[in-house]
Amino acid sequence: MDVIETAAWWAIEQPGWVERVFERHVSDDGRCTGCGSYRPVPWPCVLVVIARRAQELIELGRAQRGGVGERPAPRRPAPMRPRVPGQRVTPGAA
Numbered sequence: 001m002d003v004i005e006t007a008a009w010w011a012i013e014q015p016g017w018v019e020r021v022f023e024r025h026v027s028d029d030g031r032c033t034g035c036g037s038y039r040p041v042p043w044p045c046v047l048v049v050i051a052r053r054a055q056e057l058i059e060l061g062r063a064q065r066g067g068v069g070e071r072p073a074p075r076r077p078a079p080m081r082p083r084v085p086g087q088r089v090t091p092g093a094a
């Protein structure tokens with residue numbers, strides 16, 4: 001699972017996050033207006049990429065559930081706990 005995918009899943013959990021990114025992070029002559037003002041960031045910035053993916057996942061979930069609900073249906077990683085890949089937490093193991 002790559003970082004964009006993981007971040008997109010996280011973004012879905014944040015109410016209004018995707019909409020805010022699309023509102024604020026728009027192209028101004030190929031630069032992102034929402035990212036650091038002191039340093040030009042090429043558009044689409046990483047947040048836009050994440051927001052696009054999140055939107056895709058949301059729409060995918062809606063399509064699968066017949067247009068009901070905000071949460072996508074496909075299998076998902078645990079969203080609340082960032083985990084290092086390969087590192088396993090085994091409850092009970094000493």
Ligand SMILES: [Zn+2]
Pocket residue numbers: 025026032033034035041045046047048
């Ligand atoms: Zn941006």
